[in-house]
Amino acid sequence: MTAEASQKIKLPRVIFVTGKGGTGKSTVAAALALALARHGPVTLIDLDRRRSAIKAVSAIPDAARRVDHPVEMVALTAQGELEAFIERIVPLKMIARRMLQSPTFGFVTTALPGLEAFLILERIRIANEAAADRVIVVDAPATGGALELLKVPAGVQRLAPIGTLHRLAAEVEKFIQAAARFGVLLTTRAEELALREAIDASAALSALGVGCIAAVLNECETALFAEEDLAKLTGLDGHLRLAQARRHAADSAVQARRQLHHAGLHLLTLPMLYCPALTAAEFEVLANNLDEGLFAR
Amino acid sequence: MSAALDLAGYRLVICLGPGGVGKTTFSAGLALEAAIGGRRVDVMTIDPAPRLIDALGLEGDAAEPRVVDLDGLRAEAGGQLRASRLDPKRTFDDLIARHAPSAAARDAILAGRIYQNLSNALAGVADYMAMERVLGLYREGAAELIVLDTPPAHEALDFLDAPRRMLELMGSRAVALLSASRSLMRTRFGVLDLAARAVLAAFDRLTGLHLLADVQAFVGGFDGMYEGFAVRAAAAEELLRDPATLIVLVTTAEQERVAQAQEFVGALSDRGLHLGAVAVNRLMDAVPDATAIARAKLPAVLKRKLRRNLANFTALKNRELIALEALRASLPPAVPIIAAAELKREPRSLKELAAFAGSFATHEGGDGSR
Numbered sequence: 001m002t003a004e005a006s007q008k009i010k011l012p013r014v015i016f017v018t019g020k021g022g023t024g025k026s027t028v029a030a031a032l033a034l035a036l037a038r039h040g041p042v043t044l045i046d047l048d049r050r051r052s053a054i055k056a057v058s059a060i061p062d063a064a065r066r067v068d069h070p071v072e073m074v075a076l077t078a079q080g081e082l083e084a085f086i087e088r089i090v091p092l093k094m095i096a097r098r099m100l101q102s103p104t105f106g107f108v109t110t111a112l113p114g115l116e117a118f119l120i121l122e123r124i125r126i127a128n129e130a131a132a133d134r135v136i137v138v139d140a141p142a143t144g145g146a147l148e149l150l151k152v153p154a155g156v157q158r159l160a161p162i163g164t165l166h167r168l169a170a171e172v173e174k175f176i177q178a179a180a181r182f183g184v185l186l187t188t189r190a191e192e193l194a195l196r197e198a199i200d201a202s203a204a205l206s207a208l209g210v211g212c213i214a215a216v217l218n219e220c221e222t223a224l225f226a227e228e229d230l231a232k233l234t235g236l237d238g239h240l241r242l243a244q245a246r247r248h249a250a251d252s253a254v255q256a257r258r259q260l261h262h263a264g265l266h267l268l269t270l271p272m273l274y275c276p277a278l279t280a281a282e283f284e285v286l287a288n289n290l291d292e293g294l295f296a297r
Numbered sequence: 298m299s300a301a302l303d304l305a306g307y308r309l310v311i312c313l314g315p316g317g318v319g320k321t322t323f324s325a326g327l328a329l330e331a332a333i334g335g336r337r338v339d340v341m342t343i344d345p346a347p348r349l350i351d352a353l354g355l356e357g358d359a360a361e362p363r364v365v366d367l368d369g370l371r372a373e374a375g376g377q378l379r380a381s382r383l384d385p386k387r388t389f390d391d392l393i394a395r396h397a398p399s400a401a402a403r404d405a406i407l408a409g410r411i412y413q414n415l416s417n418a419l420a421g422v423a424d425y426m427a428m429e430r431v432l433g434l435y436r437e438g439a440a441e442l443i444v445l446d447t448p449p450a451h452e453a454l455d456f457l458d459a460p461r462r463m464l465e466l467m468g469s470r471a472v473a474l475l476s477a478s479r480s481l482m483r484t485r486f487g488v489l490d491l492a493a494r495a496v497l498a499a500f501d502r503l504t505g506l507h508l509l510a511d512v513q514a515f516v517g518g519f520d521g522m523y524e525g526f527a528v529r530a531a532a533a534e535e536l537l538r539d540p541a542t543l544i545v546l547v548t549t550a551e552q553e554r555v556a557q558a559q560e561f562v563g564a565l566s567d568r569g570l571h572l573g574a575v576a577v578n579r580l581m582d583a584v585p586d587a588t589a590i591a592r593a594k595l596p597a598v599l600k601r602k603l604r605r606n607l608a609n610f611t612a613l614k615n616r617e618l619i620a621l622e623a624l625r626a627s628l629p630p631a632v633p634i635i636a637a638a639e640l641k642r643e644p645r646s647l648k649e650l651a652a653f654a655g656s657f658a659t660h661e662g663g664d665g666s667r
Contacts, residue, residue: 021317021449022551052553142316144449159410163505192643193346224602236593238585239603242610248641274609276616277552 006296009214009266012183014128014136018146019187020197024218026052027278028187028270029139031286033057033071036135038291043072043131045124045138051075053139060280072134076123078116085119089164114152114159121153122168125175128182143201146184150176150208176210183211186265189218190249190256199263214266216290217257221272223250268293301635301657302574304331307543309435309443309536312576313456314547315557316449319578321345322644323547323637324446325353326654328378331442332365333651335373339440341430343383343423343448348643352650353380360384362434370651379440381430385423385448388430396525410511423448425459428533435536457537457568460530543573545635548624550577550617559627572632577621577660579639584611621660636660 017029026046030053033044046054054073062070087096127136140146153173160166176182184205188198202212225243233240249272260267270289273282304310304327312324321342328340339362342355350356353365362379390407397403406412424447431445447456536542544565548558558575565572590603625634638656 021315022549022554023317026553050553050556142449144316160505163502166505192348196347224606229599229602232595232599233603236585236589236603239589239607241582242585242606243603245610246606274612276612276619 007294008296009268009294010179011135011213011294012179012181012211013132013134014124014138014182015213016138016140016146016150016182016184017187018140018143018184018201019216020189020194021142023187023189023194024270025142025187026139027056027283027286028185028216028218028290029053029137030056031270031283032185032290033137034060034065034283035287035290035294036137037065037069037071038287039068039295041069041072041131041134043074043127043134043136045127045136046073046075047120047141048139049077056278056283060283065280074127076120078120081119081123082116085122114155117149118152118156118169118172121149121172121176125172128175143186143197147201147204147208150184150205150210154208177208179211183213185213186215187218188215188256188260190220190252195256195259198260198265202263202265212265214268215260216268216270217253217260218270219272220253220256220269221246221249223247301659302327302545302576302633304336304442304543306541307442308541309431309445309539310543310545311445311447311456311537312545312547313447313561315554315561318547318549318554319637320449320547321446322349322650322653323576323578324444325349325380326637326644326650326657327545328380328442328444329365329370329647329650330654330657331444332367332376332378333370333372335376337375337377337439337441338444339379339381339434339442340444340446341381341383341427341434342446343427345382346643348645349650352644352646355380355382358384360387362439365647367647370647383423383427383430383448385426388426389422392426392429392526392529393522396522398522422459424456425530425533427456428460428536429529432529432533432536457564457570460533537570544570545573546575548575548577549579550620550624552616552620552623555620555624558624562627566629572629574633574635575624575628576635576637576657577624578637580636580660581610581614581617581639584614634660 015032017025017032019025019028026048029044029046033042033053034057036042044053044057046052054075057071057073083100086100087093124136124138128134141149153169153176156169157166157173160169184201186198186201188194198215202215205212224246227247230240230243230247233243253269257267257269268290270286273285275282310324310327312320312327314320321344325340325342325345328338332338340353341362342349342353345353345355354363359380359382362381365378365380367376367378393406393412394403397406427445427447431443434440434443537544546558546561546565548554562572584607587604587607590600590607593600595603621634628634636658637653640653644650644653
C-alpha cells in the first residue's frame with residue numbers, strides 16, 4: 001500500500017468487520033473497501049448469506065467509484081470451503097467426492113460445527129499469504145457469530161490433538177493473533193445495546209489475543225439546534241419534538257464517543273445520512289469519511 | 298391496554314425474527330401487558346439485556362420461572378407474570394438425564410466430546426431447547442399464556458426446523474451406520490455404506506480427529522433414547538401448529554431487517570405454519586406539517602433550521618415507508634402489522650416496559666389496509 005506511512009490508525013492486511021445487527025456492518029465493510037481501493041488493491045470477502053456488502057459495491061457504477069483499483073469481491077460459504085478442504089487433503093479426487101457425498105461424513109461435520117467455520121478462517125489466511133500487498137476487508141457475521149468464529153482455531157486444536165488439522169489450526173490461530181496481519185473493526189451506533197456490545201466485544205477480542213483496530217460509530221447526528229432555539233419553539237409541538245429528538249441524538253453521539261474512547265478504542269465516526277436510500281453518492285460520502293479517518297493528507 | 302394484538306384465546310405466543318430488532322424487549326412487553334390485563338403469564342427470554350434483567354428480576358440463575366412483582370402497575374385481579382431465562386446447555390443436559398436408560402449411559406453421553414460440541418454449537422440446538430422448555434411449561438399448566446422469545450437466528454428456518462432436525466440427526470442412517478457392529482454391517486448396509494465408513498476412517502487418521510470411536514460411543518449412548526426424543530419432538534411440532542398458538546414475526550423497518558423478515562414469511566408459509574401478526578419495532582413518529590413553520594413568528598435562521606430538520610426526518614421516514622411497503626407486499630392480506638414506537642432508551646423498569654407495550658398500535662400506513 002502506497003500510503004503506509006500516512007495511516008492515522010495502523011491497519012492490518014485483513015480487516016474483519018463485525019458489529020451488532022442493525023449497526024450497518026455490511027454498509028461499512030462496502031464503504032471501507034471503496035475507501036481503501038483509493039490507496040491500493042483490495043479484496044472484499046463476504047461471509048453473509050445475503051451478500052449485502054458485495055451487492056452494495058456492485059450496485060455502484062464504475063464511473064462513480066473514483067478508485068484506482070477495482071475491488072475484487074469473493075463470497076465464501078462454509079460448505080464450499082469444506083469441499084475445497086477435503087479435495088486438498090484427500091489426494092484422490094474420486095475418494096474425496098465419495099466422502100463428501102456420504103451421509104456419514106455429513107453427520108460428523110454436523111457434530112463438529114466448528115470445522116466449517118475454521119475452514120473459512122483458513123481460506124482468509126491463505127488469501128492473505130497469496131497476495132500480501134492486498135488489503136482484505138471481510139464482511140463477517142454479527143458480533144456473537146464473529147466471536148464464535150474467532151474462537152474456533154483454539155477449539156479445533158483441542159479436538160484434534162495431533163494431525164493435519166491440528167497443525168492448520170495452530171497456524172490459523174497464529175495468523176488471527178498477528179496484529180500486523182489481522183484485526184477487527186467493530187461497527188456500532190449511539191444506542192445503549194449496540195455500544196455495550198462493541199465494548200464487550202473489544203474485551204472478548206483482547207482475551208482471544210486478537211487485535212481490535214477501531215470502533216466505527218455509525219449514523220452520528222449533529223445537534224443543529226442550540227438550547228435557546230428550543231425555548232422559542234413553544235406552540236410548534238411537532239417541530240419542537242423533532243428538534244428535541246435531533247438534539248438528543250446528537251448528545252447520544254457525543255456520549256457514545258466518550259464511552260468508546262474511555263473503553264480504550266480508536267474511533268472512526270460516520271454521519272447519519274438523511275436519504276430514503278443509500279446510493280452511490282452516499283457510499284462516496286461514507287468512503288470519504290473513512291478515508292479521512294484512516295489516512296493523513 | 299392497547300387493542301393492537303388481542304391475545305384472548307391464545308395459550309402460546311412465539312416471537313420470531315432477525316437478530317437486533319428488539320425481540321426480547323418486545324416479548325417481555327407483550328407478556329407484561331397480558332399480565333396487567335389479568336392473565337397468568339409466563340415469559341421465557343433468551344439472553345436479555347442487563348436493563349431488562351433488572352426490570353424483570355432475572356439476576357443470576359433464572360432457568361426456573363420467577364414471579365415478577367407487579368406492584369404499582371395496577372394489574373387486574375388474577376394477573377401474574379413469571380419470567381425465566383433459557384439456558385440451552387442445561388435444558389439439553391436435563392433432557393438427556395430424563396431419557397437416559399441408566400446413570401452410566403447418562404454420564405457417558407454428557408462427558409463425551411461429540412455431545413459437548415453438539416450442545417454448544419449445533420445450529421438449532423438452542424432453538425430446540427427453547428421449544429423443549431416451552432413444552433415443559435405448557436404441560437405444567439401453571440400459566441394461561443406463555444410468551445416465548447426465540448434465539449437470534451442464523452437462518453430463518455433454525456427455530457422452525459429444530460425439532461425435526463434433532464430427530465433426523467438421531468435417527469439418521471449415518472448414525473445407524475456408525476453404531477452398527479461389524480456383523481450387523483454386513484447384513485444391513487450396502488457396499489457404498491461400507492466404503493463411506495472406510496473413507497471416514499481414513500479421514501479420521503489423516504486429520505488427527507480420532508472421532509470415530511467417540512461418535513460410536515455417543516450413538517451407542519443414545520440407544521433406547523430415540524423413542525423419548527421422538528415423542529417430545531413430535532409434540533413440539535404439534536404445538537407450533539396448535540390453533541391456540543400465535544406466531545408473531547418481530548422486525549424493524551430497516552431495509553436489511555425487512556429482507557430478513559421476508560425470508561421468515563416465506564419459511565413459515567413453506568412449512569404450512571400460520572403467521573399471526575408482524576410487529577414492526579422502533580417506528581419513527583409521523584413528521585409534522587411544514588405549514589406551521591411558515592406561519593410561526595420566528596427568526597429566519599431558526600426557520601431554516603426547522604425546514605432542514607423536517608427535510609432530514611422526512612427523508613428517514615420515507616426510507617422507513619419504502620421498507621414497510623415492501624414488507625406489506627410480501628404478507629398475506631389478513632396478517633395485521635403492529636407498530637411499536639422507537640424508544641429513547643431501553644426500558645429500565647417494569648413501568649417503562651408497560652409504557653412501551655402500551656405504545657403497540659395497529660399500523661395503518663399508506664394504503665396498508667389492503
